[in-house]
Amino acid sequence: MIIVFKNGTPEPEIQSLDQEMRDWGLTPEKIVGQHNVVIGLVGETAALDPDRIRDLSPWIESVLRVGKPYKRVSREFRHGASSRVAVSTPKGPVFFGESDPIVLVAGPCSVENEAMIVETAQRVAAAGASFLRGGAYKPRTSPYAFQGHGESALGLLAAARDASGLGIITEVMDTADLEKVAEVADVVQIGARNMQNFPLLKAAGAQSKPVLLKRGLSATIEEWLMAAEYILAAGNSQVILCERGIRTFDRQHLRNTLDLAAVAVLRSLTHLPIMVDPSHGTGWAEYVPALAKAAIAVGTDSLMIEVHPNPAKALSDGPQSLTPDQFAVLTQELATIGNAVGRWPQSAAIAA
Ligand code: PEP
Numbered sequence: 001m002i003i004v005f006k007n008g009t010p011e012p013e014i015q016s017l018d019q020e021m022r023d024w025g026l027t028p029e030k031i032v033g034q035h036n037v038v039i040g041l042v043g044e045t046a047a048l049d050p051d052r053i054r055d056l057s058p059w060i061e062s063v064l065r066v067g068k069p070y071k072r073v074s075r076e077f078r079h080g081a082s083s084r085v086a087v088s089t090p091k092g093p094v095f096f097g098e099s100d101p102i103v104l105v106a107g108p109c110s111v112e113n114e115a116m117i118v119e120t121a122q123r124v125a126a127a128g129a130s131f132l133r134g135g136a137y138k139p140r141t142s143p144y145a146f147q148g149h150g151e152s153a154l155g156l157l158a159a160a161r162d163a164s165g166l167g168i169i170t171e172v173m174d175t176a177d178l179e180k181v182a183e184v185a186d187v188v189q190i191g192a193r194n195m196q197n198f199p200l201l202k203a204a205g206a207q208s209k210p211v212l213l214k215r216g217l218s219a220t221i222e223e224w225l226m227a228a229e230y231i232l233a234a235g236n237s238q239v240i241l242c243e244r245g246i247r248t249f250d251r252q253h254l255r256n257t258l259d260l261a262a263v264a265v266l267r268s269l270t271h272l273p274i275m276v277d278p279s280h281g282t283g284w285a286e287y288v289p290a291l292a293k294a295a296i297a298v299g300t301d302s303l304m305i306e307v308h309p310n311p312a313k314a315l316s317d318g319p320q321s322l323t324p325d326q327f328a329v330l331t332q333e334l335a336t337i338g339n340a341v342g343r344w345p346q347s348a349a350i351a352a
């Protein structure tokens, strides 16, 4: 349920409503929008009569029920306003949001050694990326495949951060590793295979680093949003949703089916920022540019692209990785679409 206050409502009025709701055993969450202040209510609201709340103050414009099973992540909960995730990086804050320039995230699937991660970081930074994404802990289908270098790779990511000025995104697979991953990561990634690892979602919600939540391999949009709800319910509202393709029936040509329609659906259902990963979404480097452009056109706030200095020798996901040169060419091409939708760094700079 949400309480929408009239424009210009005095703060003490909002405060006293907030207290009253707590006294009723509810958990109010104040959201300051562009035009109104909204209080979102979670808890046992089913039996509550909206009129009873409306009568509490003449400053209340309306009291509305959130009809969805997910509450905090729903667009309704913020009365239609989008949210923005601000991430601090060595070069200053980077914003993920519907009104912000497209954020480029790039890097290898796995951190293999210091030379390759530093080189990749410097080259994707030069091409316009704001974040380096590389895995220290890798969720692999086969127990015999390279599992990532683990903790030692976290140190290499820190070195790449220093060498490039990029923010770091890296995956956590196990609650036990969360603290040390969050020490190095500017954004903590929860991968597709852990989208419904509820203890991990709760733990990610109880720490303060922003969380990148990838869509599960066969997850519905509702299951995905419910997973995000776990993180917000545990106290962390800094969540970015990443569409990375869903199980496909056409494995002959594609690793997954990149569900670009999900971007439009998410935009209507949730206020959270959106990322698209065309690398895992297709599985093949040659298709990445076309889908990256389409993702910008359909409204993504961010792109994640796998880049490796020598894809043929990559320890994981080589076939879907671009070389740094290919990534630099791609960013030039993306600028055309990014400028057309008014969301490219260059157009932001011109507007400013
Ligand atoms: C990855 O980002 O390298 C990864 C393992 O992705 P996903 O969880 O989407 O499969």
Ligand code: MN
Residues within 6 Å of the ligand: 109, 110, 280, 306, 316, 317
């Ligand atoms: Mn990968």
